[in-house]
Amino acid sequence: MDNKNTLLPANGNNSFPLPGMLGRRRFLSYLGLAATSATVIAACKKDKDGNNTVPPGSIDLGTGDIGILNYAYALEQLEAAFYTQVISSPFSGMTANEQSLLTDIRDHEIAHREFFKAALGTMAIKNLEVDFSSVNFGSRDSVLTTSKAFEDLGVSAYNGAGQLLKDSNYLLLAGKIVSVEARHAALIRDLISNGSFADSTVISMNGLDLASKPADVLTTASVFLKSKLYAGNLPTS
Amino acid sequence: MNLLNIISSIEKIDPEVHDRLDTRRGAMQQFAKIGGKIAMAAVPFALGSMFKTAYGQSTSDISSVLNYALTLEYLEAEFYTKGAASGIVPVGTPAVGAINTIRDHENAHVAFLITTLGSLGATPVSKPTFDFTAGGTFANVFTNYDTFLAVAQAFEDTGVRAYKGRAGDLISNHAVLTVALQIHSVEARHASHIRQMRKARGANVKPWITGNDTGGIGSAVQANYNGEELTTQAGVNILNFVSASAASESFDEPLTANQVLAIIKPFIV
Known part of the structure; x- marks a missing residue:
């Protein structure tokens, strides 16, 4: 892959x-x-x-649409790293069904991560260092609880970031990914407790899913990151 | 044709017309300059295109997307309301709670979209009369549980694609766009669970869509899945990173309004 080629216009950041x-x-x-x-x-x-x-010492996500895409890229890096670890050191008692589903999710997150990296090209942020010291990868409970947190977080992040994008092509790409994250979230929730795929902890009385601002999402994500992300240049409206 | 009279008429309906057109001042000046030179027949065309730009995503465009969404939500809400009441969902299993949860979400979406349309000063479309057998294609939809779940899966996966396909039309209205995205991901959660319910009953299906596979439902719903097999996104070949299955699963694809309306047409009397 030639990551010097960028498929995105230089409309929100520079390559420095x-x-x-x-x-x-x-x-x-x-x-x-x-x-x-x-x-x-x-x-x-x-x-x-x-x-x-x-x-x-912080990594600037950047400005404009490119900043939002780098924000998504950061979250996908986190998720991909997590599931890579989950599959390389399976928790005790992982069933064949669970292994198959979690392997699929790992591959989806890798696809998302590598898509953003290739699409952003020289405007992509660097590879992030993760910190999963709070996760016990040997424990089904610990892994699935973390997984649920990541997937619900991802859904709320994309839902909240849609309105920050100016280019409808990027909005469509985010839309293509967020529904897959929502499918993951529902599955993981059902693995923890069947029927909790869309319970009242995530869905409002109006039938609406969560939507969160980048600052709130990154506060949660920062627990799992050694790298420090700077979101101060992201669009806020 | 008197341009000032036209704008004055619009002003009575939309007091902000001058503000809207002011951002197009260059276009206005251009128009005034060439106005005397072009044939009168061309004037309406030039005007139409000018106003279309100024009103790019007007309230009426936004409300037409919301009414489109409302039609789909009417379909789903009535489907689950009837299904839950039909006795087809096995009593004493977790399926009862799941179907009731989905039913309640779809009815909440209907109510919320009607409220939102009202707040925009738009008139909500009325609920069509539905035939959930689709003219006999799914004749046993409320008497055979597997048929019921198959139709549910098709509705949910198509709902996800439908919202995705119209999000771009809402980009100018942040509040409405966000609400649409918040409904969109709920439909995806539903789709994931319905697929797990079908898998538990022996269907060869995963929570996500592989290629354009219908999950064993067959040709009756093939149009609902065509296009999902895409493995190139924004010029990036996803096959460089993962298998063909994972590449198609990792991105859900949109459907246009016309595609969706053709898909649901057999369900509307």
């Missing part, structure tokens, strides 16, 4: 790995200051493009 840092250096150079990092944060909240400065 840390655009925020570039802006900060230029700003400091202009002022001729040797500032402490605290001063930098206080004095320089925007870079030359008007973007918020990325905290040192």
